[in-house]
Amino acid sequence: MLGPQGHADARETKAVPILGRATVTGTKYTCDRSTVFEKWRHICSPPVGWHLSKLGCATCKMPNDINEAVEALQLQIIKGCNVFELDGSMSDVHQSISRAFYEALQAFELEREGFVVVCRCGVIKQQPFQEELTQVESSNTAVVRNRIVPIFERYKASSLPSMQLKSGFRISELSDDQLGRLNLRRVSKTSAAGLSPDWLEAFFTNVAYNTRIECIDVLLLEGFHTLFDGRPESHIDDDIVQLFAYLENQVKLGLLQYYGISSPYLAPHIQRNFPVLPPDAMVPEYLRNRQPLPPVINLYRLLELARRAGGENHHLRFLQYPFNLTFSQALNKPLPYDGNHTLRSLTGALGITTLGYSPLEATDLMDLPQRYHNFPMEADLKSLRMNFFTVCERCVLKEMEVKESIEKGPSTLPPLEHLFVASVYLAAQRQFTNLFFFTNWATYYMIPRFRRALVRFKEASSADLKEWCKQYEQLTNDMLRLRKRMFEHKCGKLAYNKNAAIDHVSPTLAMCPMLNQKAINFATYGADTVLAGFHVSRYFHEATELNPAKNGELPVPEEEIMALCDSLEVSFANCSPPDPYMLEPILTEGKLSKQKSKSMEYMIKIDPHNPKFPDIPEEVEPGSESGGSPNHA
Incomplete structure (x- = not known):
């Protein structure tokens, strides 16, 4: 793997170079030829100008079944879906995504210019189960994921492994002080934000190595709220300007076109009312005395810092936030730093393109378990x-x-x-x-x-x-x-109740037979493009061909959208702690x-x-x- 310290583990990449970058004419052509997105698209404000399909693909669920996911990805390319997001912390699926992308472009003689590749980076995640790599058995063999390999062939521990820590050290076992020495900031028990030019350099190298994509169209910085950690404002501003200046330099080098911020803390926080913890509950201290949520990130401040780094023609033109029937604050809650605007209206006024991170089979950016889709139910x-x-x-x-x-x-x-x-x-x-x-x-x-x-x-x-x-x-x-x-x-019972609640509030959405269609159609009103986890072909068919709203054919009235935002019955916010x-x-x-x-x-x-x-x-x-x-x- 590749990290700030150079090459740590010599692995071959099987990806084929994909040359080119998204252009205005290319993305327009992709939407024009699509029967699903011809009228269901968003045209970005200048200077971006791209034509984006209303639904995009988030590839974060690909590891579940790579073969199925690759087929689904190729189906979306054929159908004219033209926004694809790679999760920077998942190096292990980058090669599969790249290979699928390349094969679909070749087979259907499509141009790379018609597709926007979005990369979300900044948060490094510890693999969920790492013991197999680090525990040495007394024998010469050790079980790795249900098969046996000689221990000499296992991953070598390196000083600073890449975006997904293969071995060497574990975030869950490092103190905040140790993370600080590595220039990382803790996000959760098993993930940390690497927001510094060094770590971004590692990310670029890693993606270039694993995907061979010549130019990333949009780079989204995740874990941004960790920078606001109580230090003096001038220090925080310097850090952010340093990041933005580095990214502006990558734009000049031709490795990147635009960048943006990906965070659940761009909109006012969601109100969650959970049952009180019993006094004798055996819980860790951080659950008993919860940390207050980070402050809402001020968009005016970010744009000002982007101007400092890149002048008036800076390239901070994208934002990403979770948006579904639970996370609807971007549409109906005024911002604490500007009461005249919601996040949605402010981004529209500033000409920033918004990406919604969505409802279907994809945990939102805060990793909360809420899925708007049906579950199998038992007859007996x-x-x-x-x-x-x-x-x-x-x-x-x-x-x-x-x-x-x-x-x-x-x-x-x-x-x-x-x-x-x-x-x-x-x-x-x-x-x-x-x-x-x-x-x-x-x-x-x-x-x-x-x-x-x-x-x-x-x-x-x-x-x-x-x-x-x-x-x-x-x-x-x-x-x-x-x-x-x-x-x-x-x-399933819960989803059935949510489905009925949505039908009650919105007669227009009640015309959609499936819960995931209702969630996706609602989400398209809260963001310019909705990224959903279409890692199964069936999900994409349900959201497009089988969806009454395909190609913008089912406009939902403004008052119904607002009623859905205000309704607690349709939200999963208080359903599970x-x-x-x-x-x-x-x-x-x-x-x-x-x-x-x-x-x-x-x-x-x-x-x-x-x-x-x-x-x-x-x-x-x-x-x-x-x-x-x-x-x-």
Whole structure:
């Protein structure tokens, strides 16, 4: 990977050079030839002048299924969608995006001039699960993502790895002081903002190396609010001018056309009312005494600093903020520094193009779990619950079969809290307030550790224990799958209520059959171009060909838009807390064994013959037993 310290890991890039840059005539031609965006486009204010399709593509969900995502990307290029955003912290998918882009341009003889490539950079994210890369096994092999590779071939730790830290150090384990020495500022537990010319240089090198795109059309700086950290104003201004001057220089070199800011803090903050934390809740200190939100970023100040860096013809011409039915403040809340304007009206008056970061299958810029789309719902919730209880019981009984022999076994056996998924789930279940916390925990925390522990256990075991591993893995998969279906049902019920609320407030949007169409059509009124996560072809079809509003055919009256902004019923703002209220800690130390450890004090004793689950009510809600319409489910 490439970082400020030069080459750290010699990897070949398979991307093919893509020459050229977006032009006014090229983007106009792309929209003109499109049946979907011919009348559904935004023409940027001068000096930009590009014609942008009303819907753009955010590629942040591509890692879910690269092959499917590549096909979806190529479909969008053919259909005339001409704004594509790359997430700078995802170096691992850049090559796939670049390859898909190149092949589509070649196959359909399209010009690079017709497409706008937007890169969002500035925030460095720690990979969700890194233990595989940094934990050295005693044997010569170590499990990496469910397969075994010799440890000598694994990633080399480098002094400062690139935008996605492969190994070497972890943001979650660095103090703010250590981050400061690396010129980074903390954004969250596992991400930090690298806003300095050094880090931007690393980003440019990284994107150039991985995508071979000659010119980035728009560069968006993320994590900008971390610069406003209580230092003297003159220091902050100097830092920002330094950044802008660096970017203006990149424009002169021809590596960049325009730049902008990407932040959820450009508009007034969203009001969120959550239940009060119980006094005995086992939560970290930062949840009990929350930090105040950063101040709203003053647009006039940014433009003034851009003029200092690049004169009157500066290139700060873009802004990006989350916009959907929950985050509608950009349209209806006056700005604290200018009461006569909302963010939307001010950007229009200043001639700045706005990009909305959107609703469909893409977490917004603040990483809040809100998705405006439908979830699969259960016809028979009662039997699903019974199946779940049965599988949980069998899991715990299976664990009991081998628990004693593992406790007495050698220390090389895997820790129990990595192997016994059911016990860990039962201890930690009250943390999972919704589907997103649960899937994150399963995907990034539990399953990788479990698979690794299982492989180690299997390799060192007799034939009958190998059979135990096989059966236990099957049971565990069933348990997590059934629990996920129950969460999906809960989200589906919520989405059904939101759908009905939108229909009630807006008769025009009620003509759209699907919830994601309503969310996307609404979002197009709050930003010039809406970037959505079309990483599945079906989502793009739903938003365009199957959408009554395609090509601007369904104008929504102004009063309905404002009514939707003001309605709390359509918003997900208070539906789920921003953090799980951790009422029991996840087991992180000690084994699930007879030895005492701090974690054991919080363990709930589960009787395998009559299990009780605190987060699942004893009685099924009335009307839930059978199928029927979703409002009864």
